[in-house]
Amino acid sequence: MASALKTYGTLIGFVLVVLFFWIEIPDTFMTAKNWLNISQQVSMLAVVAFTMTIVMVMGDFDLSVGSMASLAGIVAALAFRDGHGVWVGVALALGVGLLGGLLNGVLVAYVGILPFVATLGTLTVYSGLAFLVSGGKTIFGRDIPTAFSGFARSGIPLADMVSLPSLTIVAAVVLLVVWFTLEQTTFGRRLYAIGGNKEAARLAGIRVRRLRFLAFGLSGLGAATAGLMYASRVASANPTQGSGLMLDAIAAVFLGMTMSEEGEPHVAATLIGVLILGVLGNGLTQMSIDSYVREVLIGSIIVLAVASSSLGKTKG
Amino acid sequence: MRTSDDRSQRKMGNAHMTATLRMRLPAAALFLSAVFATGAALADGKIAVITPYLAQPGTQFYVEAFQAAAKDKAWDVNVIDTKGDVAAVISRLEDAATQKVDAVVINVDPAQVEAGLAAVKDAGIPIVGMDAGASPYLVTNVTSNGYAMAADTAAYVANRIGGKGNVVMFVFDAFPPVQVRGVIADAVFGNNPDIKVLDRVTPDVSDGGIADSRAKMEAILAANPDKGSISAVWAAWDQPALGALQAIEAAGRQSEGIVITGIDANPQAREAIAAGGNFEASMAQDFHGIGAAAAEAVAQTLAGKPPKSSVTYVPTKLITADNAGD
Numbered sequence: 154m155a156s157a158l159k160t161y162g163t164l165i166g167f168v169l170v171v172l173f174f175w176i177e178i179p180d181t182f183m184t185a186k187n188w189l190n191i192s193q194q195v196s197m198l199a200v201v202a203f204t205m206t207i208v209m210v211m212g213d214f215d216l217s218v219g220s221m222a223s224l225a226g227i228v229a230a231l232a233f234r235d236g237h238g239v240w241v242g243v244a245l246a247l248g249v250g251l252l253g254g255l256l257n258g259v260l261v262a263y264v265g266i267l268p269f270v271a272t273l274g275t276l277t278v279y280s281g282l283a284f285l286v287s288g289g290k291t292i293f294g295r296d297i298p299t300a301f302s303g304f305a306r307s308g309i310p311l312a313d314m315v316s317l318p319s320l321t322i323v324a325a326v327v328l329l330v331v332w333f334t335l336e337q338t339t340f341g342r343r344l345y346a347i348g349g350n351k352e353a354a355r356l357a358g359i360r361v362r363r364l365r366f367l368a369f370g371l372s373g374l375g376a377a378t379a380g381l382m383y384a385s386r387v388a389s390a391n392p393t394q395g396s397g398l399m400l401d402a403i404a405a406v407f408l409g410m411t412m413s414e415e416g417e418p419h420v421a422a423t424l425i426g427v428l429i430l431g432v433l434g435n436g437l438t439q440m441s442i443d444s445y446v447r448e449v450l451i452g453s454i455i456v457l458a459v460a461s462s463s464l465g466k467t468k469g
Numbered sequence: 470m471r472t473s474d475d476r477s478q479r480k481m482g483n484a485h486m487t488a489t490l491r492m493r494l495p496a497a498a499l500f501l502s503a504v505f506a507t508g509a510a511l512a513d514g515k516i517a518v519i520t521p522y523l524a525q526p527g528t529q530f531y532v533e534a535f536q537a538a539a540k541d542k543a544w545d546v547n548v549i550d551t552k553g554d555v556a557a558v559i560s561r562l563e564d565a566a567t568q569k570v571d572a573v574v575i576n577v578d579p580a581q582v583e584a585g586l587a588a589v590k591d592a593g594i595p596i597v598g599m600d601a602g603a604s605p606y607l608v609t610n611v612t613s614n615g616y617a618m619a620a621d622t623a624a625y626v627a628n629r630i631g632g633k634g635n636v637v638m639f640v641f642d643a644f645p646p647v648q649v650r651g652v653i654a655d656a657v658f659g660n661n662p663d664i665k666v667l668d669r670v671t672p673d674v675s676d677g678g679i680a681d682s683r684a685k686m687e688a689i690l691a692a693n694p695d696k697g698s699i700s701a702v703w704a705a706w707d708q709p710a711l712g713a714l715q716a717i718e719a720a721g722r723q724s725e726g727i728v729i730t731g732i733d734a735n736p737q738a739r740e741a742i743a744a745g746g747n748f749e750a751s752m753a754q755d756f757h758g759i760g761a762a763a764a765e766a767v768a769q770t771l772a773g774k775p776p777k778s779s780v781t782y783v784p785t786k787l788i789t790a791d792n793a794g795d
Contacts, residue, residue, distance in 0.1 A: 178568070181567045181568060181569065184567075186567070187567050190560075190563045190564070190567060193563075194559075194560035194563065197556065291581075293578070293580055293581060294580060305584060306584045306587070383556050386556050386559060386584060387555045387556050387559065387581045387582065388580065388581060388583060388584075389555075389580070389581045391555070393553065394554070394555060394556070396553075397552070397553070397554050397557075434557075434560065434561075434564075435560070435564050435567075438517075438547075438549060438561050438564035438565065438568065439564050439567060439568040441515065441517075441545060441547035441568075442547075443547070443548070444548065444549045444550050444551070445550070
């Protein structure tokens with residue numbers, strides 16, 4: 154029973170937060186429309202957090218995801234401005250994301266730089282590139298085709314006035330792909346083995362370097378996907394717009410990790426972490442709570458959730 | 470509205486958790502108590518003010534003035550700062566629509582948050598822009614009059630040089646709010662037959678605008694070496710005016726009586742104007758006035774009489790050496 158509480162403390166906390174808002178905001182919180190709203194609001198963070206989970210499974214970090222998201226948005230917007238179609242812009246941006254991620258992989262896996270340092274370096278490089286190619290300007294207005302900006306406003310109609318947003322569908326697809334990759338393939342199980350003990354994994358014949366290289370590539374690809382979703386949602390691209398994603402994504406994965414007996418990241422748990430952040434943002438706004446109080450609450454919840462989980466584990 | 474005692478009893482009942490569990494979940498407890506500490510008061514109107522730019526001085530002035538006006542009207546104002554995150558503005562607009570607030574005030578480019586504005590409008594909630602930019606989603610956008618600011622400084626220049634002489638203009642036609650200023654100055658100078666526009670310069674603004682304006686002005690000074698060959702520099706904003714001032718001082722031509730004007734009256738410009746050199750005038754926007762006028766526009770809209778014009782102008786003030794220190 155006690156161990157179940159340790160493992161499910163964060164989940165119970167999430168349920169309590171939802172119950173709290175349901176009671177406080179009885180008319181509008183627990184509605185299909187609001188939950189579809191929340192799903193759309195967290196979709197970009199969710200994609201970054203899901204792919205961040207892949208590298209965190211190995212005990213690594215990718216700090217460059219926020220600037221990669223910005224860079225991807227800028228690359229697509231510049232392609233649109235030069236008259237290329239939506240798919241060309243999207244493909245170019247995803248290509249840049251994959252290459253940037255693989256560069257992180259080279260630095261970490263083959264050159265042997267600590268992920269924290271390597272991705273801190275590329276964070277600055279990608280951010281600088283985003284400023285360089287855009288001239289520091291926001292690209293918006295007629296430069297962004299309506300087919301691209303319309304995507305974030307589209308969805309599958311479910312009922313009167315309610316539809317399943319396209320951004321939510323993208324996030325759900327990424328969730329399924331990452332879940333399948335991590336939980337159902339040898340590739341995924343080997344990543345967990347590396348996270349458990351790199352040396353043992355290597356001695357067991359796992360090609361640690363190549364797997365880390367590929368995992369960082371996936372993280373870069375996820376960051377670029379989120380950057381495109383962001384650019385579509387705001388119908389513009391700005392060289393700093395993705396920068397808030399990185400810390401929130403790491404926070405979401407950490408919140409999820411408190412739900413695992415071994416302290417391992419799992420993508421389904423990351424989803425709960427993402428939802429906690431998203432529901433707090435949505436509910437506290439509806440309750441007219443000051444936006445800075447929200448920051449303090451979110452930070453405190455992360456620290457307390459991780460602390461209570463790790464204290465519980467040490468005692469147990 | 471329920472009282473907080475009533476609410477806390479219901480919560481105790483609903484939360485149904487044991488003391489042990491509560492200890493395991495300090496996060497939830499903290500969360501609940503913090504929420505009670507900031508519980509909203511009973512109010513005549515719920516207004517959400519949403520901006521990504523609260524850290525910027527101009528926006529802070531708007532918001533403070535708006536809050537002061539809202540206090541008199543007994544509104545419950547929720548200021549939401551997304552700290553530079555424009556997509557989060559869309560999310561918070563959607564939340565405000567769900568929450569069914571009485572009005573929304575934004576300080577962000579409406580073109581970037583249209584998805585959120587559409588959600589608010591669909592919910593039948595009026596939106597007022599506070600120096601936001603024009604948009605069909607807004608009841609009105611409260612801002613300073615760019616046409617008037619340019620007319621004031623161009624007329625100042627024309628009058629100061631007695632309607633006669635060569636003028637250098639610094640413009641930026643790629644940015645609509647600054648482009649209108651150039652058009653008006655063109656009209657004022659064109660209406661004075663003895664004023665000749667020597668050059669209409671568009672500086673490179675990637676470094677902030679001062680350095681390149683200085684370089685461009687140095688070239689113009691070199692091409693016009695005679696005393697009196699340049700009577701004035703009219704700049705569509707302060708940075709080129711400051712760059713021109715540096716160029717004139719570096720060339721040792723500050724005693725030729727070249728008149729410089731800017732627009733915005735930023736602190737650096739005010740300092741230069743107060744020093745009593747060639748930089749003589751700029752225009753100050755009334756940030757407090759914009760916040761107060763936005764509150765007034767909300768009040769009128771809630772009373773069923775929304776402002777007629779899609780743009781509401783707040784008067785600006787000519788800043789010279791006499792009032793630069795105010």
